[in-house]
Amino acid sequence: MSIPASGKPAWQRNEFFRFFASLKLAVVLLAVLIIGAMAGTIYESSFDAKVARSYVYGAPWFNIWLILLATNLAVSALSRWPWKKHHVAFLVTHLGIITLLAGSLIGRIWGIEGTVTLFKGDPPTNRLLLDEHQLRVQDVDGVVKGYRAEFLHHPPDAAHPYKLGSLTSGANLSVVGYSDSLEGKLNPRTATEGGAVALHLTIKTAMMGQSLETWLLADDPQHATFGMGLAEIQLKRGTVSATSTSSGPSQAAPSPNEEIDLEESIFAFAKGAEQIGRVRKGGSTGAKVALLMAAGNEQPKLVVQIGGHENPISLAGNLDRDISLAGTPFSLRIENYWPDFRIQDGKPGTLSDQPNNPAVLVTISGKSRPAADSKASPERHGVIASPAETNGGPPTMPPAGGEVANHLFVFVDENGAITYELVSRKNGKSTGKLPLNQPLATGWADWQVTVDKVMPHATAWTDFIPSQKSAQGPSAETSEGLLVRTDQNGAVTEQWVPAGWQIALPTTPGPTAVAYGWKLVPLPIGLELLDFEVQRDEGTDRPASFKSTLKITTAEGDSATGQCWMNHPFSYPGEWWRTWTGLTYKISQASWNPENLSQSTVQILRDPGWLLKWIGSLLIVAGVFMMFYLRPYRRQTVGRPILPEPEKSESPTVNKPAIEESVLS
Numbered sequence: 001m002s003i004p005a006s007g008k009p010a011w012q013r014n015e016f017f018r019f020f021a022s023l024k025l026a027v028v029l030l031a032v033l034i035i036g037a038m039a040g041t042i043y044e045s046s047f048d049a050k051v052a053r054s055y056v057y058g059a060p061w062f063n064i065w066l067i068l069l070a071t072n073l074a075v076s077a078l079s080r081w082p083w084k085k086h087h088v089a090f091l092v093t094h095l096g097i098i099t100l101l102a103g104s105l106i107g108r109i110w111g112i113e114g115t116v117t118l119f120k121g122d123p124p125t126n127r128l129l130l131d132e133h134q135l136r137v138q139d140v141d142g143v144v145k146g147y148r149a150e151f152l153h154h155p156p157d158a159a160h161p162y163k164l165g166s167l168t169s170g171a172n173l174s175v176v177g178y179s180d181s182l183e184g185k186l187n188p189r190t191a192t193e194g195g196a197v198a199l200h201l202t203i204k205t206a207m208m209g210q211s212l213e214t215w216l217l218a219d220d221p222q223h224a225t226f227g228m229g230l231a232e233i234q235l236k237r238g239t240v241s242a243t244s245t246s247s248g249p250s251q252a253a254p255s256p257n258e259e260i261d262l263e264e265s266i267f268a269f270a271k272g273a274e275q276i277g278r279v280r281k282g283g284s285t286g287a288k289v290a291l292l293m294a295a296g297n298e299q300p301k302l303v304v305q306i307g308g309h310e311n312p313i314s315l316a317g318n319l320d321r322d323i324s325l326a327g328t329p330f331s332l333r334i335e336n337y338w339p340d341f342r343i344q345d346g347k348p349g350t351l352s353d354q355p356n357n358p359a360v361l362v363t364i365s366g367k368s369r370p371a372a373d374s375k376a377s378p379e380r381h382g383v384i385a386s387p388a389e390t391n392g393g394p395p396t397m398p399p400a401g402g403e404v405a406n407h408l409f410v411f412v413d414e415n416g417a418i419t420y421e422l423v424s425r426k427n428g429k430s431t432g433k434l435p436l437n438q439p440l441a442t443g444w445a446d447w448q449v450t451v452d453k454v455m456p457h458a459t460a461w462t463d464f465i466p467s468q469k470s471a472q473g474p475s476a477e478t479s480e481g482l483l484v485r486t487d488q489n490g491a492v493t494e495q496w497v498p499a500g501w502q503i504a505l506p507t508t509p510g511p512t513a514v515a516y517g518w519k520l521v522p523l524p525i526g527l528e529l530l531d532f533e534v535q536r537d538e539g540t541d542r543p544a545s546f547k548s549t550l551k552i553t554t555a556e557g558d559s560a561t562g563q564c565w566m567n568h569p570f571s572y573p574g575e576w577w578r579t580w581t582g583l584t585y586k587i588s589q590a591s592w593n594p595e596n597l598s599q600s601t602v603q604i605l606r607d608p609g610w611l612l613k614w615i616g617s618l619l620i621v622a623g624v625f626m627m628f629y630l631r632p633y634r635r636q637t638v639g640r641p642i643l644p645e646p647e648k649s650e651s652p653t654v655n656k657p658a659i660e661e662s663v664l665s
Contacts, residue, residue: 103614120599133518140510179467182480325364
């Protein structure tokens with residue numbers, strides 16, 4: 001058998017083999033991976049880890065690139081065949097990199113990582129929530145399909161839709177829009193029969209420049225009540241009782257000559273609106289609070305009149321400070337000041353720093369006789385209420401679990417007649433008829449309520465539209481969503497699908513259900529929360545640690561109990577060989593709910609490529625160590641004689657030094 005001049009067998013000289021073994025390919029593959037890692041770092045810092053995982057680390061192209069790199073390393077190792085002693089370090093290093101890449105791919109493809117929220121007393125659950133959005137489609141044949149739906153960085157639009165393909169019904173489904181902030185608006189639809197009574201209300205205030213509108217549905221737990229923060233409106237069936245009276249806790253009134261502790265909160269505007277007072281303790285102070293507009297953009301001046309004495313007070317530097325009122329036994333504290341007052345999301349706020357609509361909230365306290373003739377006094381309405389239920393007050397949210405003092409009940413009877421019962425801190429209680437398109441003065445500042453539409457038979461329907469808050473990002477009242485389009489026989493329908501909702505799309509022969517939200521995967525084990533403990537720092541309410549006691553069950557009837565807390569996970573199954581190979585579910589404490597100590601969220605991680613990653617890392621370290629520090633595994637080049645170039649000969653002779661060099665290598 002003749003030896004080729006190159007000293008390599010035919011399969012090593014194949015062009016395809018040489019391409020995958022080339023150093024140039026390795027450089028290109030590594031360069032692309034480095035650029036991808038840089039892009040992933042930029043995505044993660046600019047957006048979040050989910051975006052980086054979606055477009056780089058978890059993308060299909062990244063997996064393909066890792067496979068190409070592993071192939072290049074394997075072919076490069078085979079190109080040294082037959083291997084010699086000095087190839088050992090080189091082979092161990094390449095084997096370590098290939099093993100590490102294999103473990104990474106196995107973990108990425110077959111591993112899982114997600115969270116489960118558990119409640120004490122609930123049955124076991126096996127639904128794992130992944131940090132990945134998914135569009136779930138239930139076709140007319142009942143089959144549920146899931147589509148990956150991450151559109152934070154490159155959202156689809158009408159010109160560049162994300163096509164999902166054809167459904168069983170023949171309709172083509174695609175995503176043509178994404179919004180990070182959708183808001184829902186109740187828009188009832190007329191029912192042919194049955195349904196509930198629906199009223200459309202318009203609520204306006206000239207003083208604050210606001211106009212609100214809403215639909216209310218009777219007998220609907222979600223849509224029968226509209227909350228405004230300082231007041232609540234509720235729709236009921238039937239008719240108001242003309243003899244209904246106020247029902248509140250009563251107590252003995254103090255003697256008019258007795259000095260007692262008084263405390264009153266007063267809300268005042270600068271633009272001529274009447275002040276709103278709420279007695280917090282004892283009775284009214286009889287104070288008159290006014291905001292006087294200043295020239296230019298200067299803050300208005302606060303003037304307090306009480307007991308025949310007038311006290312001007314500067315707003316600057318006096319917020320949250322107790323200030324004595326000269327000539328009176330009272331002190332004043334400025335609780336808050338709004339330069340451009342508006343009700344935002346049911347709470348007082350300011351639109352700007354300019355004094356366009358100034359308002360102030362103050363608290364006056366001291367020991368004196370209560371003022372019996374004050375409009376803010378609860379005795380004016382014939383009921384001596386407790387401090388938590390007194391009439392009058394600033395437009396703030398009621399305490400948790402408490403009732404709203406300002407209330408409007410709207411009643412609709414079987415004949416369509418509309419009546420009302422109005423409860424106002426300022427004007428007390430009143431009842432009467434409520435004709436269409438006639439405003440009703442509520443006594444809540446200058447708010448007026450008008451019923452302008454009536455639907456005797458209606459069903460609830462919510463329309464979703466992109467919120468104007470989208471530019472500032474999603475808020476607690478909004479959610480992200482997708483605009484989904486169906487095209488069936490030329491009939492095109494578009495519908496926004498908010499996260500956490502399921503929407504029915506009109507298709508033939510039946511509707512197609514579409515839902516958008518986090519991806520859910522079933523686990524072969526069930527988790528049950530037995531107990532949740534919170535340990536606090538001694539002498540404080542600050543949590544020091546929290547621990548979950550869990551019960552794990554399987555379909556075969558096996559079960560186990562364990563505990564997990566911060567940096568102390570619980571593994572199931574717990575055999576040592578499963579833990580070392582990654583064939584176990586590692587359960588860690590993820591978060592908790594301070595408002596509900598019967599709730600706990602745990603993270604579940606399973607990485608079947610864990611052992612290969614460790615072995616690969618150790619092989620890389622061992623190979624590099626052998627390559628640089630163990631002489632028997634290094635190719636000896638020191639001391640090799642430098643031979644002169646052989647003279648060229650026209651006769652076909654074999655170059656002896658070349659053969660010697662080939663044998664040495």
